Amino acid sequence: xxxxxxxxxxxxxxxxxxxxxxxxxxxxxxxxxxxxxxxxxxxxxxxxxxxxxxxxxxxxxxxxxxxxxxxxxxxxxxxxxxxxxxxxxxxxxxxxxxxxxxxxxxxxxxxxxxxxxxxxxxxxxxxxxxxxxxxxxxxxxxxxxxxxxxxxxxxxxxxxxxxxxxxxxxxxxxxxxxxxxxxxxxxxxxxxxxxxxxxxxxxxxxxxxxxxxxxxxxxxxxxxxxxxxxxxxxxxxxxxxxxxxxxxxxxxxxxxxxxxxxxxxxxxxxxxxxxxxxxxxxxxxxxxxxxxxxxxxxxxx
Amino acid sequence: xxxxxxxxxxxxxxxxxxxxxxxxxxxxxxxxxxxxxxxxxxxxxxxxxxxxxxxxxxxxxxxxxxxxxxxxxxxxxxxxxxxxxxxxxxxxxxxxxxxxxxxxxxxxxxxxxxxxxxxxxxxxxxxxxxxxxxxxxxxxxxxxxxxxxxxxxxxxxxxxxxxxxxxxxxxxxxxxxxxxxxxxxxxxxxxxxxxxxxxxxxxxxxxxxxxxxxxxxxxxxxxxxxxxxxxxxxxxxxxxxxxxxxxxxxxxxxxxxxxxxxxxxxxxxxxxxxxxxxxxxxxxxxxxxxxxxxxxxxxxxxxxxxxxxxxxxxxxxxxxxxxxxxxxxxxxxxxxxxxxxxxxxxxxxxxxxxxxxxxxxxxxxxxxxxxxxxxxxxxxxxxxxxxxxxxxxxxxxxxxxxxxxxxxxxxxxxxxxxxxxxxxxxxxxxxxxxxxxxxxxxxxxxxxxxxxx
Numbered sequence: 001x002x003x004x005x006x007x008x009x010x011x012x013x014x015x016x017x018x019x020x021x022x023x024x025x026x027x028x029x030x031x032x033x034x035x036x037x038x039x040x041x042x043x044x045x046x047x048x049x050x051x052x053x054x055x056x057x058x059x060x061x062x063x064x065x066x067x068x069x070x071x072x073x074x075x076x077x078x079x080x081x082x083x084x085x086x087x088x089x090x091x092x093x094x095x096x097x098x099x100x101x102x103x104x105x106x107x108x109x110x111x112x113x114x115x116x117x118x119x120x121x122x123x124x125x126x127x128x129x130x131x132x133x134x135x136x137x138x139x140x141x142x143x144x145x146x147x148x149x150x151x152x153x154x155x156x157x158x159x160x161x162x163x164x165x166x167x168x169x170x171x172x173x174x175x176x177x178x179x180x181x182x183x184x185x186x187x188x189x190x191x192x193x194x195x196x197x198x199x200x201x202x203x204x205x206x207x208x209x210x211x212x213x214x215x216x217x218x219x220x221x222x223x224x225x226x227x228x229x230x231x232x233x234x235x236x237x238x239x240x241x242x243x244x245x246x247x248x249x250x251x252x253x254x255x256x257x258x259x260x261x262x263x264x265x266x267x268x269x270x271x272x273x274x275x276x277x278x279x280x281x282x283x284x285x286x287x288x289x290x291x292x293x294x295x296x297x298x299x300x301x
Numbered sequence: 302x303x304x305x306x307x308x309x310x311x312x313x314x315x316x317x318x319x320x321x322x323x324x325x326x327x328x329x330x331x332x333x334x335x336x337x338x339x340x341x342x343x344x345x346x347x348x349x350x351x352x353x354x355x356x357x358x359x360x361x362x363x364x365x366x367x368x369x370x371x372x373x374x375x376x377x378x379x380x381x382x383x384x385x386x387x388x389x390x391x392x393x394x395x396x397x398x399x400x401x402x403x404x405x406x407x408x409x410x411x412x413x414x415x416x417x418x419x420x421x422x423x424x425x426x427x428x429x430x431x432x433x434x435x436x437x438x439x440x441x442x443x444x445x446x447x448x449x450x451x452x453x454x455x456x457x458x459x460x461x462x463x464x465x466x467x468x469x470x471x472x473x474x475x476x477x478x479x480x481x482x483x484x485x486x487x488x489x490x491x492x493x494x495x496x497x498x499x500x501x502x503x504x505x506x507x508x509x510x511x512x513x514x515x516x517x518x519x520x521x522x523x524x525x526x527x528x529x530x531x532x533x534x535x536x537x538x539x540x541x542x543x544x545x546x547x548x549x550x551x552x553x554x555x556x557x558x559x560x561x562x563x564x565x566x567x568x569x570x571x572x573x574x575x576x577x578x579x580x581x582x583x584x585x586x587x588x589x590x591x592x593x594x595x596x597x598x599x600x601x602x603x604x605x606x607x608x609x610x611x612x613x614x615x616x617x618x619x620x621x622x623x624x625x626x627x628x629x630x631x632x633x634x635x636x637x638x639x640x641x642x643x644x645x646x647x648x649x650x651x652x653x654x655x656x657x658x659x660x661x662x663x664x665x666x667x668x669x670x671x672x673x674x675x676x677x678x679x680x681x682x683x684x685x686x687x688x689x690x691x692x693x694x695x696x697x698x699x700x701x702x703x704x705x706x707x708x709x710x711x712x713x714x715x716x717x718x719x720x721x722x723x724x725x726x727x728x729x730x731x732x733x734x735x736x737x738x739x740x741x742x743x744x745x746x747x748x749x750x751x752x753x754x
Contacts, residue, residue, distance in 0.1 A: 054402045055425050055711060056751065139571035140511065140583060160571030162729055248521050249573040250725040265395050267715045 048274035055268065065275035074251060075276070078259040079283075082235065085166050085255055089173040089234040094227060096174065097181025098219075102211070104182065105189045119179040126176070130243035133172045134159075137244070159245050162252035169253060172240055177233065181226045188222030189215070220298040228291045235284055256280050345439055350646040351380030357650060358397065358408035359387040360633075363668035364471055365412065368654055371662070375653045381646045394418065401427045401638070409641035410650050413467060415457045416631045421711040428466035428636035434648045435465070442652050446675075449657070453703045454672035457632050461709075467636035468655045471669035473595040474628040474699035475530050475706065477617040478602065480610055483512065483590045494621045495534060495559060498591075502567040505590035514567035516589040519728050520576045521721030522714070526706045527564075527593055528724055530629040531556035534622020539708035544752055548720065549734075549741040552624075557724070557733040565728045573728040585609060593619075595631060596699065599692045600667035616695040618702070628699040629706030632672075664688070670696050711751040719744045 048065055052058035069075050104115050121129070136143045137158040145155040158168045196214050205213070238257045241247065247254035247262070256276065264273035359365035365387045372383045386408065388396070394417065400406045401422075413422060422428050434440045435447075447455075454469035477498075479491060483505055492498040506514030518524040529539075537552030547553065564572050569583055577594050581601065584592040585608045601607045602614045619628045635654055637647040653659070657679065660671035664680040667688060671677070677693055680686045707713055723736035
């Protein structure tokens with residue numbers, strides 16, 4: 001009789017059947033991920049081992065594409081441009097966004113309306129934003145040089161100068177994405193406990209001390225989240241740069257993405273482009289791990 | 302299945318007609334190649350492919366818009382339904398290469414740019430040779446009149462091995478737009494040769510007033526034709542008969558120095574980032590004395606809502622270089638995909654698109670410069686034709702002295718990129734000899750590889 005057997009023993013076959021049916025449920029997800037993530041990934045790896053230009057035959061070259069990339073001055077410069085652009089395009093919005101959040105955290109008249117206006121850039125389409133900025137950067141007819149002339153400054157070449165092009169592009173990023181950082185940090189500020197401030201005030205702490213030793217450490221995890229989002233966004237920036245400069249003047253603002261686009265879709269060098277993707281992936285992965293590590297350290301909740 | 306049968310029909314018919322001559326009766330026609338073969342013996346009939354459907358793949362441009370606008374006319378004429386896709390040039394080129402490479406295309410007819418795609422498409426035989434169909438009287442509109450096509454256009458449409466795999470539609474020779482008011486103010490005449498051109502640029506350059514003596518593209522890739530315009534006048538060439546680059550020869554260097562002088566010394570600030578649109582807007586504002594670019598910009602220059610220099614624009618033929626007077630030429634046309642199963646209807650579309658009416662319309666709408674000589678006379682005699690007389694003369698003269706403005710090779714875009722960067726660097730002060738040498742060394746292996754495989 002069934003009562004002789006222990007309960008777990010009686011359940012075992014049932015559980016085994018259940019387990020089999022679990023697999024059935026995750027199968028669609030597995031298949032989808034396999035088809036849209038894992039397969040393309042492996043195929044890219046595979047293609048990066050070929051010397052293949054569309055319209056010509058493919059030859060197996062092993063690590064040949066990678067060797068060429070590492071010896072390629074232009075690719076090296078593209079990597080440096082990417083880091084330079086990313087560093088500026090992360091740091092500046094973080095600083096300004098945090099400052100803006102501190103301001104908007106206080107009570108003042110029309111705060112809601114002003115906050116709404118402040119976040120409007122975020123809603124604009126990057127390509128449209130880029131086109132407008134292109135006009136504003138124009139050395140003869142652009143509004144930026146006109147503004148400079150109003151305050152008596154000499155005109156600048158903005159994106160038309162090889163040395164100024166990346167900082168100028170970062171200007172667009174700052175305008176576009178500072179509001180995002182502000183929103184995240186503002187959310188953080190709203191969640192802060194009030195007790196530490198009260199006791200610090202009793203101990204006679206100054207406003208700066210309150211900010212430096214209480215607000216900043218407490219809000220740090222939120223800034224870290226904003227940093228992760230900004231870093232990913234900045235690394236993958238393509239539309240702004242492509243529309244405004246196309247990587248120019250010359251190659252002065254050519255980032256890995258622009259270089260990759262040229263190789264894949266202008267020169268049709270599929271092998272080289274695949275190798276660039278793989279290298280870029282490794283870079284993104286390394287940066288992501290680094291940022292996760294930072295996030296762990298800033299955790300307090 | 303039906304489509305395959307029909308396709309086979311065209312093939313067989315073509316082969317038969319080539320072998321037996323156009324007059325041969327359809328003796329050897331295999332059953333199944335019915336509809337087409339039945340008509341083959343007769344005279345030309347636009348309705349021959351009635352009921353079929355073709356897909357055309359165009360570039361979003363005034364020319365693409367114009368053709369699309371009149372597709373109804375073609376459908377009424379032939380009974381063939383036209384499906385069309387029109388996307389921006391760059392994306393259109395990418396999509397085309399990817400589709401051809403996959404061994405099947407979603408389109409039957411495609412618009413191509415000779416200066417970019419001729420060699421790539423020719424090398425891979427992606428477009429069908431239209432000569433057999435041209436030779437077949439039952440497939441050629443009696444009004445087609447090939448003699449009417451400008452020689453430059455037909456040369457552009459002919460591959461090195463003699464295949465003609467497209468019909469040309471539009472020619473784009475480079476010319477010099479000049480501001481007559483600025484010229485007259487200083488009593489300067491339009492330059493006849495390169496030395497005068499540099500001299501005039503120097504005399505009309507007036508940075509204090511924000512006027513540049515010369516403007517043209519400085520942006521990498523886009524800027525290469527400016528340099529080619531000088532290179533060809535110096536008697537230079539891109540590649541010799543053995544496939545070796547001639548881009549570091551004394552002629553190429555002289556052309557590069559001229560480019561550097563005109564743009565860096567007499568060009569506007571920031572010209573290294575200028576494409577045609579920045580150049581155009583500067584010229585439109587009356588802030589540049591000369592502008593070297595393709596001939597297709599008359600419309601905005603003569604439009605009072607856009608231009609401050611209406612009626613003051615001169616249209617000059619490229620000045621004579623030390624060796625030759627050459628206008629750098631660009632152009633586009635249409636061909637039939639080799640993977641198309643509707644060769645006959647596609648060929649009809651090609652003939653219609655390049656017919657006199659459409660070519661005249663193109664000119665009237667200022668959408669381009671037609672390949673047909675007759676279009677110029679026809680357009681000028683019509684009441685609503687607004688382009689200045691000097692523009693038409695400039696076009697006809699330029700077309701006569703035109704030579705391809707880019708090398709006819711497969712990796713054209715990479716060529717433009719490598720040499721474009723060199724030219725941009727020159728504007729920013731780099732040494733022309735060193736830049737050309739570096740670019741030539743960088744590009745030679747790419748060229749060798751493309752011709753090997």
